[in-house]
Amino acid sequence: MEPDRLEFFRNLLNERLRALLSEAGATLGDLTVEKENLADAIDLASMESNRDFQLRIRDRERVLIHKIKEAIVRLDVGDYGTCLSCGNEIAEKRLMARPVATHCIDCKTELEQLERSTRDM
Numbered sequence: 001m002e003p004d005r006l007e008f009f010r011n012l013l014n015e016r017l018r019a020l021l022s023e024a025g026a027t028l029g030d031l032t033v034e035k036e037n038l039a040d041a042i043d044l045a046s047m048e049s050n051r052d053f054q055l056r057i058r059d060r061e062r063v064l065i066h067k068i069k070e071a072i073v074r075l076d077v078g079d080y081g082t083c084l085s086c087g088n089e090i091a092e093k094r095l096m097a098r099p100v101a102t103h104c105i106d107c108k109t110e111l112e113q114l115e116r117s118t119r120d121m
Helices: 003-032 040-076 092-097 105-118
Strands: none
Touching: 003 040
8 A cells, every 4th residue: 555545544543543532531521420310210211221322332432442553553564454364455445434444345244254154053
């Protein structure tokens, strides 16, 4: 991959990382705010449901943060954009859609089919 494209993806990954970390900090602040005086059990249940939903989203974002950091390391060592399975270059269109991709579309499709067949057993 051309150096200018690598720099583009580095900037993209760093920006996404900053945004996710910023959102995580805001959520932490929201979750530590004391409970308001809620009118009834339904309000409390609704608040708890919203809190659980936020926590699930933040957990997914935590995983994405880890993947972004791994992608930045791959950029640093020169492996970014190379499929971990076949060693071929990952298409730039795929990296634009999923900058943390570690497999080309063919290998990822094969992995997903294998996962499905294993899960169905």
